[in-house]
Amino acid sequence: LAERRKAVTRELIAADLQEDFLILHTEWWRTCCEPGVICDSREAGGARITVQFLDRRGLPVTYVFDVFHRDGPYWGAAAGYPPRHWVLRDVYARGQEPLFWRMLYEPKVHYLD
Numbered sequence: 001l002a003e004r005r006k007a008v009t010r011e012l013i014a015a016d017l018q019e020d021f022l023i024l025h026t027e028w029w030r031t032c033c034e035p036g037v038i039c040d041s042r043e044a045g046g047a048r049i050t051v052q053f054l055d056r057r058g059l060p061v062t063y064v065f066d067v068f069h070r071d072g073p074y075w076g077a078a079a080g081y082p083p084r085h086w087v088l089r090d091v092y093a094r095g096q097e098p099l100f101w102r103m104l105y106e107p108k109v110h111y112l113d
Helices: 002-015 097-107
Strands: 017-030 036-038 046-055 059-071 086-093
Touching: 002 059, 002 086, 059 097, 086 097
Parallel strands: none
Antiparallel strands: 017 036, 017 046, 046 059, 059 086
């Protein structure tokens, strides 16, 4: 993740982006029990936000921002909807693989001998 942060920061600076941006899509994620995409933002412990910028030539540049509840899984209604403390965990160009999500939520595979 640290390497990607450095690379993305360099890319964004080099792109010389205009100030305006457009949020193209927000995908809400449940982070408790069985992580996955949900429709109710109140239950979400994570969000994948697709944002389009324009470079100085007016060409679109699209990045994805993965934002998660800082304190681990968010339990939503089961915990009385406590306040969330959002933190930016990953940023990547559209089409690249999300690293933070994979590290945190994909199950580990164990092989039996």
